[in-house]
Amino acid sequence: MTLLHTAWPTPGNAGQVLGGVVMGDLSRAPDADWPLQRLRVPLLSARAAFLQEVWHTDGPVASGCSDGIHWRRHADVLYGVVELPEDTCAATGGTTPLQAASQLVYERVFGLLRAQGLPHLWRVWNYLADINGESHGLERYRQFNQGRYNAFVQAQRDTGGQVPAACAIGLAAGPLSVAFLAGTSPLVPLENPRQVSAWNYPAQYGPRAPTFSRAALAYPRGKEVLFVSGTASIVGHETLHAGDVAAQCVESVRNIGCMVQEANRVARSVRPFSLEGLSHRVYVRHAQDADTVQHTLAPLLRGATVVCVQADICRADLLVEIESQAIHPMPCP
Numbered sequence: 001m002t003l004l005h006t007a008w009p010t011p012g013n014a015g016q017v018l019g020g021v022v023m024g025d026l027s028r029a030p031d032a033d034w035p036l037q038r039l040r041v042p043l044l045s046a047r048a049a050f051l052q053e054v055w056h057t058d059g060p061v062a063s064g065c066s067d068g069i070h071w072r073r074h075a076d077v078l079y080g081v082v083e084l085p086e087d088t089c090a091a092t093g094g095t096t097p098l099q100a101a102s103q104l105v106y107e108r109v110f111g112l113l114r115a116q117g118l119p120h121l122w123r124v125w126n127y128l129a130d131i132n133g134e135s136h137g138l139e140r141y142r143q144f145n146q147g148r149y150n151a152f153v154q155a156q157r158d159t160g161g162q163v164p165a166a167c168a169i170g171l172a173a174g175p176l177s178v179a180f181l182a183g184t185s186p187l188v189p190l191e192n193p194r195q196v197s198a199w200n201y202p203a204q205y206g207p208r209a210p211t212f213s214r215a216a217l218a219y220p221r222g223k224e225v226l227f228v229s230g231t232a233s234i235v236g237h238e239t240l241h242a243g244d245v246a247a248q249c250v251e252s253v254r255n256i257g258c259m260v261q262e263a264n265r266v267a268r269s270v271r272p273f274s275l276e277g278l279s280h281r282v283y284v285r286h287a288q289d290a291d292t293v294q295h296t297l298a299p300l301l302r303g304a305t306v307v308c309v310q311a312d313i314c315r316a317d318l319l320v321e322i323e324s325q326a327i328h329p330m331p332c333p
C-alpha cells in the first residue's frame, strides 16, 4: 500500500483512487464514481474554476455505500465521505438538529470502521454551514462539538489523547459534510507545547471540548503521513492578534512549525518533515484578505504548495486557519 495525494487521478491508475475532495465552482467539476467531498468554497489562489485533491493507493480497492457513507478502501486504509442535511435530524430534549446530525454522522462512521475492521480514525475534515451562527442559545460550532463528543463516548472511544487530527470549517450553506481517512494501524497523536490541547479547552469555549489532536502521524504500509490539524492564531487556549490577519498568519505558522518539530521527535521516515515540504490549505475568512495572507505566508512557507480558499473559522475572532500534510516514504525494512 502506498498512499499518494495528487491534484488529479492519473489516467493509468484511476482505478486505484481512494477518494478526494473538490473545491470551487462545482458546476464545472466532473463527476466521480469514488468518494468525493464536494466543497462549495471560493478559490482565492487557483486560476482554475475548481481544484481537486485525490488520495491514491497502489493495490486493489473495494467500495461501498453504507449508512450514507460513500467509502473506498485498500487493505489497510479507508477513505469515506458523508453528507447529512441537518433538517433531517429533529431537535429532541436538549439536542439541536446540528448536534443530532453531528452525533449521527460520527456514529455511522464508527459503525463502518468497526464493520470494516479499520478502527483507527486518522484524519477528519468537517464542514458545516454558518459555523459562528447561534441557535438554541449555543454557537453552532459548539453544537457540533457536543454531537461529535457524544459519538466518541457512545462508541467508547478516547475523547482526549488518542483522537484524530481534524479541521472544522464553516461554509456559507450546505449539509454537514465529513470526509475521513482511517486505517488498521493506530495513529501517533501529537500536541503543541504552545497550546492547550483542544480536548482540554476550558468551558468558556463550549460545554464539550473539541475532539481532535493538534497533529498525527499515521502509517499506511510503506509510508509515514503527517497530518497537521487546522491551526490558527491560538496560544494557550486564547486567540491572539484579533483583527490582524497578517499577525494571525505568522502565529499560525509558528504553531505549525512547532508541530513539525514535535513530529520530527518521533518520525521514522527517511528525512525530517519541514514547513516548506508540507502542502498547506489556508482558510481565509474575508476574501479581501487573500493578498495579505499570501504575501505574509510566501516567505514563511518558501515554495510549499499552498491552496487558499474562502471559508469561516470556528471562532468569530479568527481570520485565518491553516492545515498541512505530507507523505514520506519509510526506509526499507
Ligand code: 3EB
Pocket: 126, 166, 167, 168, 198, 210, 211, 212, 229, 230, 231, 232, 234, 314
Ligand atoms: C482551534 O485550534 C481552532 O473542531 O475539529 C482546529 C482544528 C479547530 C480542528 C475541530 C477546530 C477543529 O481550536 C479550531
